Amino acid sequence: MSLNYAKRMDNIRASEIRELLKLTQQPGIISFAGGLPAPESFPVEEFIKIGKEVLENTGTQALQYGPTEGYGPLREAIAKRMEKVKVDVKAENILITSGSQQGLDFAAKIFINPGDIIVCESPTYLGAINAFKAYEPKFIEVSTDKDGMNMEELEEVLKNNDKVKFIYVIPDFQNPSGKTWTVERRMKLIELANKYNVAIIEDNPYGELRFEGEILPAVKHFDTEGRVAFLGTFSKILCPGLRLGWVAADTEFLNKFILVKQGADLQSSTISQMETAKFLELYDIDNHIQKIIDLYRVRRDLMMKTIEEEFPEGVTYTYPEGGLFTWVVLPEYMNARELALKALEENVAYVPGGSFFPNGGNENTFRLNYSNMDEEKIVEGIKRLGKVIREAVK
Amino acid sequence: MSLNYAKRMDNIRASEIRELLKLTQQPGIISFAGGLPAPESFPVEEFIKIGKEVLENTGTQALQYGPTEGYGPLREAIAKRMEKVKVDVKAENILITSGSQQGLDFAAKIFINPGDIIVCESPTYLGAINAFKAYEPKFIEVSTDKDGMNMEELEEVLKNNDKVKFIYVIPDFQNPSGKTWTVERRMKLIELANKYNVAIIEDNPYGELRFEGEILPAVKHFDTEGRVAFLGTFSKILCPGLRLGWVAADTEFLNKFILVKQGADLQSSTISQMETAKFLELYDIDNHIQKIIDLYRVRRDLMMKTIEEEFPEGVTYTYPEGGLFTWVVLPEYMNARELALKALEENVAYVPGGSFFPNGGNENTFRLNYSNMDEEKIVEGIKRLGKVIREAVK
Known part of the structure; x- marks a missing residue:
């Protein structure tokens, strides 16, 4: 059989x-x-306290279904925290996902017909490659130097391939290379994406974990046309066991993610979302x-x-x-x-x-x-x- | 733009x-x-107690990444509980999913090339239709009477369509029709699936919520060739806010679900899984x-x-x-x-x-x-x- x-x-x-x-x-x-x-x-101690408080005060809500988009106060808090990477968004521009891995899966689901092209850094995140492969794309890798992706090479790729759907980038402390893009490269990336009408999936799980210097503005900060979806996560700044991440994007673009989320798993855990919102309310995550x-x-x-x-x-x-x-x-x-x-x-x-x-x-x-x-x-x-x-x- | x-x-x-x-x-x-x-x-009261206990004793594990397949003791407990519907499986045949909705998405992802056929009851679960549609199938609806799907009609469909990949059924208290299949129809379904080499996705969120009479053996109980994937969930027997469901299937078949889970969201919430396992350990869910x-x-x-x-x-x-x-x-x-x-x-x-x-x-x-x-x-x-x-x- x-x-x-x-x-x-x-x-x-x-x-x-x-x-x-x-x-x-x-x-x-x-x-x-x-x-x-x-x-x-x-x-751990904080979550013991929070778990008790969320369940005692709002237990039936925490254990019930909630909206696909996510728990309102958590979306609010995330939108506010996006200031850290100089991104100005409202709560309604945030979709809560089950880790940023889910955002990667959704990105390919939204864009990729078999044979379409994803442009990525060379090397790039293994988990993204695996998520994307389920949608049968071709990959074009663009080399990077110490300042980020090579922009001349990227333009050549975009000029010569009309099936490029999106450029996947991890501009801050890239997994696996550890490299960070300069502001100039970020601005140039937007310029090229606008010129060749492709989307950008910006994956930023580590951006706030900067050991020296200032946190750089996200690529999304420079987005003039709503073509960047920013993927964030609590896995590296709080803990991964809750499986909570988010997508930040302009309305029309985010709506595609929301539609896909509905079919994929209806919504992320209500209780995890309410607990995380409570953490952000009661404690100083910074x-x-x-x-x-x-x-x-x-x-x-x-x-x-x-x-x-x-x-x-x-x-x-x-x-x-x-x-x-x-x-x-x-x-x-x-x-x-x-x-x-x-x-x-x-x-x-x-x-x-x-x-x-x-x-x-x-x-x-x-x-x-x-x-x-x-x-x-x-x-x-x-x-x-x-x-x-x-x-x-x- | x-x-x-x-x-x-x-x-x-x-x-x-x-x-x-x-x-x-x-x-x-x-x-x-x-x-x-x-x-x-x-x-709610039980989860306050459980949450404290899980975090106090195993807090760092509960907040960390865990295996894609799911938390071992929860898989064990689910395998054991599958006896309720007369399904004999081991823990390694269980994959933890983010609600059974995720199992539906994965089923279509595993089987459907654009234009492939899904056979379903008429009517069938709206959330399944939405999940499946993302993979561009055709649907063939088979009528039902008070005993379940019409088997003569099903055989005609299977005989005349070689692109049928799976039959999607909700044999117990179907959503939306409220109907339940007889044992005879369940056995006949397996016979036809074997004869025409198609898979069966058995969705059973309500089977244990029986108001009178005995719980019927699942279609999976009659599965002789490992072609049934059974989807279960805690949403209706415990609470939906945790977003925990499962797939029970034979090794080769389950491995496809596991591979897809890895790309889709790595794993379901570690803490939700550990809490649910603890609930099953400390309380009588029946x-x-x-x-x-x-x-x-x-x-x-x-x-x-x-x-x-x-x-x-x-x-x-x-x-x-x-x-x-x-x-x-x-x-x-x-x-x-x-x-x-x-x-x-x-x-x-x-x-x-x-x-x-x-x-x-x-x-x-x-x-x-x-x-x-x-x-x-x-x-x-x-x-x-x-x-x-x-x-x-x-």
């Missing part, structure tokens, strides 16, 4: 990260593989985020310092100004998938970089996460990794 | 129910329109369900009695043995959409039945919900509705 699945199912494979994460749950493993936030930053930043900055510093000391010449890497990841490029003759097995023998895990390139190649790269391991493990893990890499030097 | 959306977006419209529900939130409206469970049945049944039975009785007294001759309706809905068929010359406006003038709301037929027609039908209004409002609302219908008699 074999069921007759849709063509799209040929494209969908298990995420390498999720599979790897299962391996790395063995005790004793030092894992730089996941993208997990530090659990010691989670506001203060909370500052604690996360202070924690991650130390880890970033330590990881980068140890990499500098331990990794051999010929290996390059990003110095991230925020977020959760750094990105390592090995000499071209090395294969990070093969090295990953050697690293696992040393009880250290990372994600090989090849998976972050939708069209393949680049097997000499890998991603390191520094948010989820304590200081001692970071030093020890990077030392072991340095040894594995040094042994692979020809 | 107009963005270039995917072809599928032409098919997706706002759910009439969701739009109507906004109207019916005006105070004073007697609404038989939604499918909302009675909020007075929600275990006892809780019995209270819901006792509440709804009184309302069903009262609605049916009042309908009998108030609706004029020539109007027929289902006497549901469980679930949340009854279904009214007016004389063919009446139009339930037009009458809905007159009913709204009397501050009474229902859902016109036409929307439950994917290929249209049947505008002389409507759906009534009896779970969400108290006894007094049921009597008053049905009286007003009877008046509106009587005035439309030619």
Whole structure:
């Protein structure tokens, strides 16, 4: 017996990260593989208090169905907080999603006919590639330098391909590369999107986790024609277990997301939304985020310092100004998938970089996460990794 | 400026129910329109206790990412509870979804290429039609009688259409018709699905809400070849605000759901899953369900009695043995959409039945919900509705 699945199912494979994460749950493993936030930053005590308060005062509402668009006071609070990235939106421009991953799935659902083109950074977020692939797009990767996506290359792509539906970008502390776009590149991106009439999906899960300098205005800030959908999430600034994210977009554009949300799961959890709104009302989330930043900055510093000391010449890497990841490029003759097995023998895990390139190649790269391991493990893990890499030097 | 959306977006419209529900939130409206469970049945006190316990003992786990498949102890508990509908499955055959609505979306995502055929009951669940439409199927409706889907008609359809991918059925207290399939029809459905190699999506949100007689074995109980995916949900037996449902299916089939879940939203809420597992551990959910049944039975009785007294001759309706809905068929010359406006003038709301037929027609039908209004409002609302219908008699 074999069921007759849709063509799209040929494209969908298990995420390498999720599979790897299962391996790395063995005790004793030092894992730089996941993208997990530090659990010691989670506001557990606050949520005990909030849970009680929400249920005692508004229990039947919290456990009942709610509107597809989301819980009003949460949409209000998010709209207000969008000031952080200089985006001026109203509550009605916010749709609550089940994590920003759901926003990625919806973006492709809204735009992609089979064979349509998604333009993305090279490399780009693996979870986005997987979500998009279900809609059978082609990917065109555009190279990036230290200032963001290469705009000359992007214009060439847009000029020569009329089936481009949207450009997918992570302008702040990109996953996996750790890079951040300059303001100039953001403005140029809007200029090109306007010129060639394509949409922009701006994914910004880490923008507020900046270790030094000022938070940059979102690409959406420069949006003059309502063609940017901004995806935000509470996963990295509060906790991921609630599965709450959002889409911010102009009315007509957001309405497409709302329609798709209705069919996909009706609405996100009412109680999670009410609790998160209550957190934003009772506590200072900026203060909370500052604690996360202070924690991650130390880890970033330590990881980068140890990499500098331990990794051999010929290996390059990003110095991230925020977020959760750094990105390592090995000499071209090395294969990070093969090295990953050697690293696992040393009880250290990372994600090989090849998976972050939708069209393949680049097997000499890998991603390191520094948010989820304590200081001692970071030093020890990077030392072991340095040894594995040094042994692979020809 | 107009963005270039995917072809599928032409098919997706706002759910009439969701739009109507906004109207019916005006105070004073007697609404038989939604499918909302009675909020007075929600275990608010229990969830206050549980929330505290889960967070105090396992707070960082509850707020962290978890596996795509779902929280182990919840999968265990659901697998065990599937005995209620005589389905013998293990925890690894359960995927936790964000409500059973998400299972519907995934079913179409897994099977449907544009132009493929979904066979369904006529009428069928509006939310399923909306979820499926995003994947551009054709629908073939099969008529039902008091024993369920007409099997001769189904076989004709399967014999003459090779693009049928799955048969979508709600065998217990169907939404919207309130009908329940006999065991014989369930067995025949499996026989035909085996013969013509199609899958079955069995949607069972209300099966345990039976007011009299025994719970029937699920279609999945008779599944000999692993071609049935059973969709369950906590929305009607606990509360919908947590957004937790599940898919039960054989390994290969379930793996497709898991892959799609990964791209769609990574996983359902960790904390909601842990709380629900704790509820099932600490409390007797069967006892809780019995209270819901006792509440709804009184309302069903009262609605049916009042309908009998108030609706004029020539109007027929289902006497549901469980679930949340009854279904009214007016004389063919009446139009339930037009009458809905007159009913709204009397501050009474229902859902016109036409929307439950994917290929249209049947505008002389409507759906009534009896779970969400108290006894007094049921009597008053049905009286007003009877008046509106009587005035439309030619």
